Amino acid sequence: MRGFGDLEAVVMDRLWAWQHPVTVREVLDSLRGEREIAYTTVMSVMDNLHRKGWLRRVLVGRAYVYETVASREEYSAGLMREALDDSQDAGQTLVHFVEQMSSEESDVLRRALRRSARRRR
Amino acid sequence: MGIAGLLIYGLALAVAGPWLLLGRQATRRAPRLGVVAWLMAAFSTAAAATAGGLMLAFPDLPSHDLAHLFVDCADTMQAAGAHPDDAALRLFGLALAVAVPARSFWSALRGHLAARRERRSHAETLRLVGRPAPDLGAVVLEADTPAVYCLPGRAPKVVVTRAALGVLSSQELSAVLAHERAHIRGRHHLVLASVRALAGAFPFVPLFRHAAAEIPRLLEMCADDSAAGRYGRRSVITAIRTLAGAPAPAQTLAAAVTATEERLLRLVRPTARQALARIILAAGASLLLAGPLVAVAAPYIAGTLHHWIFCPLPSS
Numbered sequence: 001m002r003g004f005g006d007l008e009a010v011v012m013d014r015l016w017a018w019q020h021p022v023t024v025r026e027v028l029d030s031l032r033g034e035r036e037i038a039y040t041t042v043m044s045v046m047d048n049l050h051r052k053g054w055l056r057r058v059l060v061g062r063a064y065v066y067e068t069v070a071s072r073e074e075y076s077a078g079l080m081r082e083a084l085d086d087s088q089d090a091g092q093t094l095v096h097f098v099e100q101m102s103s104e105e106s107d108v109l110r111r112a113l114r115r116s117a118r119r120r121r
Numbered sequence: 122m123g124i125a126g127l128l129i130y131g132l133a134l135a136v137a138g139p140w141l142l143l144g145r146q147a148t149r150r151a152p153r154l155g156v157v158a159w160l161m162a163a164f165s166t167a168a169a170a171t172a173g174g175l176m177l178a179f180p181d182l183p184s185h186d187l188a189h190l191f192v193d194c195a196d197t198m199q200a201a202g203a204h205p206d207d208a209a210l211r212l213f214g215l216a217l218a219v220a221v222p223a224r225s226f227w228s229a230l231r232g233h234l235a236a237r238r239e240r241r242s243h244a245e246t247l248r249l250v251g252r253p254a255p256d257l258g259a260v261v262l263e264a265d266t267p268a269v270y271c272l273p274g275r276a277p278k279v280v281v282t283r284a285a286l287g288v289l290s291s292q293e294l295s296a297v298l299a300h301e302r303a304h305i306r307g308r309h310h311l312v313l314a315s316v317r318a319l320a321g322a323f324p325f326v327p328l329f330r331h332a333a334a335e336i337p338r339l340l341e342m343c344a345d346d347s348a349a350g351r352y353g354r355r356s357v358i359t360a361i362r363t364l365a366g367a368p369a370p371a372q373t374l375a376a377a378v379t380a381t382e383e384r385l386l387r388l389v390r391p392t393a394r395q396a397l398a399r400i401i402l403a404a405g406a407s408l409l410l411a412g413p414l415v416a417v418a419a420p421y422i423a424g425t426l427h428h429w430i431f432c433p434l435p436s437s
Contacts, residue, residue: 012249055250075250076264080282082243083270109382114391 007045012054012068021067050116124214130412131169139331141405144410147398148335149387152342154402156312159332159339160411163319166328169413171221177214187235229323232314240274247278254281259298262285271301272311284362293360296352303347309340319418338380345384345402354388 014030028042032043035117049055057064142162148155249432251260259279267285272278279301281294288298304310313336320326320333350355365381 008249009249026331072250075246076262076282079243079246079250079262079280080264081240083272083280088427098337106228109386109389112386116389 007041008049011042011045011049013067015055016072019067023060023063023065025063027066058076124173127169128173128174128411131166131173133161134166134169134409134412135326138166138328142236142394143335144284147401148339149342149383150395150398150404152339153341154399156336156343158402158406158409159336160312160316161406163316163329163332165409165412167225167319171218172413174214174219174221175216176289178218179214197289204405208348220309225319227262229318230319232318234405236310236314236341240272242272243277244272244276246279247272251278257281257294258299258302269297269301269364271304273305275304279305288363289360290356292352294354296348296356297360299348299351300344300357303344304340307343309341309344313337325338328436338383341380341384342387345388349388358385360387373389382428407430 010031011027014027024039024043026045027046028037028039031042032036046055046057046064050066051056054069055066056069057066059065123410125369142159145155148158158258187418191200247260247262251262254261259281262280264282265281267288268282269285270280279298281298285297286294316329316333316336320329345357361381361384
């Protein structure tokens with residue numbers, strides 16, 4: 001469960017969990033169950049998320065209705081691609097734990113692993 | 122002569138240096154010292170080029186005049202302290218002395234700013250997309266490819282995908298997380314950034330190019346050692362094989378060893394004689410650090426000794 005510190009993250013959690021467009025009021029009511037929070041706070045957080053490109057919004061009557069731009073999985077896939085492809089570049093993420101090995105293990109390695117397994121028995 | 126010695130030293134190291142360090146067993150046995158040795162070699166080359174350039178540009182620096190104190194045998198001094206008076210040579214020296222640090226610094230700065238920008242953007246997305254897992258000390262990414270990576274910087278994070286959590290045993294997971302944390306603790310991203318800066322600034326220098334390729338491999342081994350120290354080599358080995366996508370056995374006799382295989386081989390075979398490797402590398406790194414100084418000082422020391430023996434100071 002996410003801590004209270006990151007309201008933007010909490011709001012995104014909700015939106016991704018519900019998977020349908022919502023108003024500020026609906027998000028506020030959901031959060032009010034857990035903490036003291038003002039309408040204006042939630043409104044400015046969702047406005048920020050919209051400004052940063054995480055949410056789309058449509059004016060319905062006098063209130064905005066917000067929905068996510070992409071799913072959590074889509075963003076996750078994007079992050080993964082960035083992390084795995086970037087080993088050669090600015091080094092922003094370190095080489096991920098291991099590169100995908102080639103489809104064949106070398107003979108040297110196989111022998112070494114076999115020997116090591118025998119020793120352990 | 123000191124200038125020539127310095128520049129020759131720098132050039133030799135730049136070209137032949139990789140041959141000294143590349144793939145040596147010593148670096149595999151003591152990877153941290155291996156990284157230091159590579160870094161010292163790179164630094165030494167750059168320092169030699171800069172210092173050599175300075176000496177070409179400003180031949181009347183005190184170190185040269187020191188030799189004049191002992192002037193008696195002109196021919197000896199001719200050999201040990203010849204001044205380049207040629208203006209073109211001086212200009213070249215100045216250009217060298219300015220270009221090497223300037224280009225290195227510029228490359229490092231650009232790289233740092235770009236890296237920081239990318240890291241920040243990645244971290245910002247991760248903040249919202251990832252799920253914190255405080256019990257693991259990591260962030261979980263809802264992706265179905267097993268992967269683990271770390272995001273270094275001011276607020277470093279270790280990232281594990283949901284799929285990786287599914288395929289790794291708890292021991293393996295601990296080992297992988299320890300490996301990533303070793304990268305963070307050791308500030309390896311800074312080491313990588315500096316060597317990439319040099320290689321980016323002077324791509325024609327073989328030493329820098331090879332250093333930029335070798336150092337990442339050695340750093341992975343450093344992190345492997347750290348993880349193996351806490352959770353055992355077996356956990357690290359199986360974790361690597363699991364995450365690399367344990368391949369089917371080869372039908373052919375493949376001789377080439379990839380970086381991943383090298384890591385595995387190293388962990389599988391217990392390494393002996395680590396102490397010797399450490400001594401060799403530490404000595405080598407110290408020599409490399411002192412190299413430019415030695416190259417400069419040697420002719421003067423030799424000339425001075427020569428004077429004392431053959432041409433005593435005139436009594437005044």
